[in-house]
Amino acid sequence: MELTNQYAEMGISNEVYEFGEKVLESLKDRFHELDQVAEYNQMKVIHAMQKNRVSAECFNQATGYGYDDVGRDTLEKVYAATFHAEDALVRPQITCGTHALALALMSNLRPGDELLSPVGKPYDTLEEVIGIRPSKGSLAEYGITYSQVDLLPDGTFDYDGIRKAINEKTKLVTIQRSKGYATRPTFSVKQIGELIHFIKEIKSDIICMVDNCYGEFVETIEPMDVGADMMVGSLIKNPGGGLAPIGGYIVGKKECIENAAYRLTSPGLGKEVGASLGVMRDFYQGFFLSPTVVNGALKGAIFAANIYERLGFSCVPNSTESRHDIIQAISFETPEGLIKFCEGIQAAAPVDSYVTPEPWDMPGYDSQVIMAAGAFIQGSSIELSADGPLRPPYAAYFQGGLTWYHAKLGILMSLQKLVDANLVKDLRLC
Numbered sequence: 001m002e003l004t005n006q007y008a009e010m011g012i013s014n015e016v017y018e019f020g021e022k023v024l025e026s027l028k029d030r031f032h033e034l035d036q037v038a039e040y041n042q043m044k045v046i047h048a049m050q051k052n053r054v055s056a057e058c059f060n061q062a063t064g065y066g067y068d069d070v071g072r073d074t075l076e077k078v079y080a081a082t083f084h085a086e087d088a089l090v091r092p093q094i095t096c097g098t099h100a101l102a103l104a105l106m107s108n109l110r111p112g113d114e115l116l117s118p119v120g121k122p123y124d125t126l127e128e129v130i131g132i133r134p135s136k137g138s139l140a141e142y143g144i145t146y147s148q149v150d151l152l153p154d155g156t157f158d159y160d161g162i163r164k165a166i167n168e169k170t171k172l173v174t175i176q177r178s179k180g181y182a183t184r185p186t187f188s189v190k191q192i193g194e195l196i197h198f199i200k201e202i203k204s205d206i207i208c209m210v211d212n213c214y215g216e217f218v219e220t221i222e223p224m225d226v227g228a229d230m231m232v233g234s235l236i237k238n239p240g241g242g243l244a245p246i247g248g249y250i251v252g253k254k255e256c257i258e259n260a261a262y263r264l265t266s267p268g269l270g271k272e273v274g275a276s277l278g279v280m281r282d283f284y285q286g287f288f289l290s291p292t293v294v295n296g297a298l299k300g301a302i303f304a305a306n307i308y309e310r311l312g313f314s315c316v317p318n319s320t321e322s323r324h325d326i327i328q329a330i331s332f333e334t335p336e337g338l339i340k341f342c343e344g345i346q347a348a349a350p351v352d353s354y355v356t357p358e359p360w361d362m363p364g365y366d367s368q369v370i371m372a373a374g375a376f377i378q379g380s381s382i383e384l385s386a387d388g389p390l391r392p393p394y395a396a397y398f399q400g401g402l403t404w405y406h407a408k409l410g411i412l413m414s415l416q417k418l419v420d421a422n423l424v425k426d427l428r429l430c
């Protein structure tokens, strides 16, 4: 068939292509389930847009102070409605996910308060926000203390430890949904709900914040549906749908969002200022497309796990587990394996496919990181991308793909690079 010719022209051998098709054959039912989740979430977003009367006027460019920026105010209502929250802050002035998380924390904590992570070490960039690694402007510098309860060896919550860690100073609990650069499992929304319920029973006024990065639209429920007070994420990931050129969001209780708005702009000004500068159409359209973009990314993640597990590499989540974020970790055990995988992802990109990714010292991370991405939006990880810190187990964190077909090509190309470098066993035997 001509499809194989097309792949061959792009450097995918017949052996690799056939292996991929064999794996895909076994995934039909799972892909059907993913399509149903996407359909549900697509309806959720359209319904929220209709209810809030999104109109062409919302896409107008606002400049200057941005008083009465209808596009911005309506978008925040759409986010709040979609995620079942009282209010939302969705802005290009929130530069990324880390910024959104820092903002949510710094605005809702005061000197003398304590922040608790009941799910182990948070995402690398949060270490500097909190002050786990000393940093200018950290929460620690403002007299906000931090305590952490690690997960049990089997990856479940240490409820006894959490009960002991909660004290009269504990003001806010941060729960990271996605595994980030760890090899622990990602939590389901249901599990997060159980944890929030447990914490609220001990101290009902604790603010429960969920770092929802990479989690949006993977399930039909979100953390706000199970009792979270705040949910935070990046528009350069899932909810930006690959179109938002910048941005972060916070949705949650009115009071939490008010605090965040007064910190983002200024006391007294809050949500009233902050012109949307012409990005609104991309924010709306990206959010509208996000459920199907996430669907493609999930298919890619599941395809990758099924391919690499057959070849003997450890995958988190494994080939059959249910999914709660779009990230796929594959442990290559050697730096060469990780590097070749990333080279394949890069070579499959629509943009910058000719460059070779190399490990570098990335700000905010404590070991060298290799990253592969040929993205329309710089650094966007809802677009097909892979990255991983150069430290054992040399895990590649693979995510994204604006379309399923692109994700599929990326995985086949990565496999081709590993085959060419003799880093995998004979495909015919798997």
Ligand SMILES: *Cc1c(COP(=O)(O)O)cnc(C)c1O
Pocket (backbone or CB within 6 Å): 096, 097, 098, 099, 101, 123, 125, 176, 177, 178, 179, 180, 211, 213, 214, 234, 236
């Ligand atoms: C990506 C990510 C962040 C930070 O988001 P950026 O947009 O990269 O700053 C925080 N937490 C988790 C779990 C993430 O995956």
